[in-house]
Amino acid sequence: MVTLPPKSDQKILLELNGVKKYFPIKGGILKRVQGHVKAVEDVSLQLYEGESLGVVGESGCGKSTLGRAILGLEELTEGKVRYKNEEIQDLKRKEKLKFVKEMQMIFQDPFASLNPRQRIGHALEEVFTMHTNMSAKEKRKSVIDLLDEVGLKEEHFEKYPHEFSGGQRQRIGIARAIALNPSFIICDEAVSALDVSVQAQVLKLLKSLQEKYKLSYLFISHDLGVVRYFCDRVLVMYLGNTVELGTVQGLFANPIHPYTQALLSAIPRPTVQKNLKRIRLQGDLPNPANPPSGCPFHTRCPIAQDMCKVDKPAWQEIEPGHFAACHFAGTKI
């Protein structure tokens, strides 16, 4: 299949330029900085209006940190984040408020972010108290509309978080995120904790909201099946580095980077195919505090050569709209 370049008429909503996030490791009696965990290493990408960009990778690859860094929940070590052509990484708290309304996040476990002693309706009303000057009546009405929007009922207004099932709680998380009509939502493993039948419901809900409100999603997930279903483009990360970026069709049909190939091959398919040859990666993810030299993947890569241990491969456009960082990009393993 041919990789289609992103349509030129699409407007760039969000742009990352050399974004880095290092966490210091402190140790010793004086708590001096002894090193850094390089959670996000030099990420540059563009997100278009109305698209869903999937971010996949194994745990510890920096995908969640990337999401948090975009929202300003983590201070960047280096790099620029531009949202609608405005740099937002160094804004003061007050200036940021404008963007907070536009950029929202849905978390993996909404129960952890809900106050167990506060009724759901009141928790959702707080969003409007913070950002608008609605009257109590208007707030209540808005919340009921929101509940309806995400498939909950008016009677849920007076209920406490523990009275909801996992899927319903995630719907509450979604209601909170869309309350202020954002244009960009980061979903951080938003459906990972749900059962498959409920997961499918929530994915459908997110899709219908996207169509209705022209939302853009940054969809962080470890589940490639979900990403293939949900997203337009995919970014694959490994140990804080971006290894491949492409359209869903292009990347899944023709993965260029050996890590992506192995990752795709490792997913258990819900189909019975015996004697299928699988690529099996050896070993574990290296420690991000002490990443390998050269290409971060060389320790597990089946086609690594000597140069991979020394030279870090550059991020380059291999096909139109399809980027990868590998010296031997395109080699099938």
Add this chain to the structure above:
Amino acid sequence: METLLEVNNLVTEFRTADGNVQAVRDVSFSVAKGETLCIVGESGCGKSITSLSVIGLLPSNGSITSGEVKYEGKPIHNLPFEQMRKMRGTKISMIFQEPMTALNPVLTVGYQLREPLILHHKISKSAANKQGIELLKQVGIPYPEKRINQYPHELSGGMRQRVMIAIALACSPGLLIADEPTTALDVTIQAQILDLINELKEKLNMGVMMITHDMGVVAEVADRVMVMYAGKKVEEGTVSEIFENPKHPYTIGLLNSVPNVDDPDFELEPIPGSMPSLTEQISGCRFNPRCKFATDICREIAPPEFSTKEGHIVSCWLHEKVEEEVKHGHLTAQI
């Protein structure tokens, strides 16, 4: 094949503040030597409780109220505590979802690995140590001599799960129960662990009972599959029967809820509603409130088990109609 484990009409109840609650309702199945049975279902369907009933590790407020569990033809569900304890490890052993909570953080890997060997085989510590190193080698841990003296926190998630498997296999049990063994792991590590379990099963001719919610994992490792819903077995069959010719609407719904990585045009078809709680009273078929085929009989009388083909059991009044629909493409199991 030789039957290893036989479970007949198992009912497991819990005493709760709201009265007795049935978590497993009249479930029967068997596992043969060298066979992998996968029990699939969503959280709360009773799959974990079924496995805990088999190994006799139910929480103190739970008990098997009727039915029987037989291992190699001998009933084991009513064994006294000490005898059951001798069974665990030597005949039946179990690996859990989260290896970090199952391993003791203040004891070395070696200590935990030697413990079952010393207890069951009554061998010396040094002999147990030697055997422990062999076991770690068997599960593919590099530098076992070094690893055996380390603590669980020094190992990665995949390594910990390998250690759990080594401990479970220490006394060469006939039956291995694996409760979501790879759920907490990354896909590349998951693939390694599933390969390992398969390899060891063939080498040691064990029966494996794998509990999972992941249809992908099922397709990869199972010989036979049992689908559970709200405490009941709804369908059972060989892995190819279940995936290629599913008969229960719930099984079809499950298959249609999992996005397919290989199919760009896959359309999700979620099952409406959510799993009922155990206390909820549902007359007739437990699945009827979420089933799009449900008719009056489904709402009134619980369906019996229909054996449609050798080994394919389905508990649905409408299995023939559902099958017809699937055949004519009105209802596609998109696989």
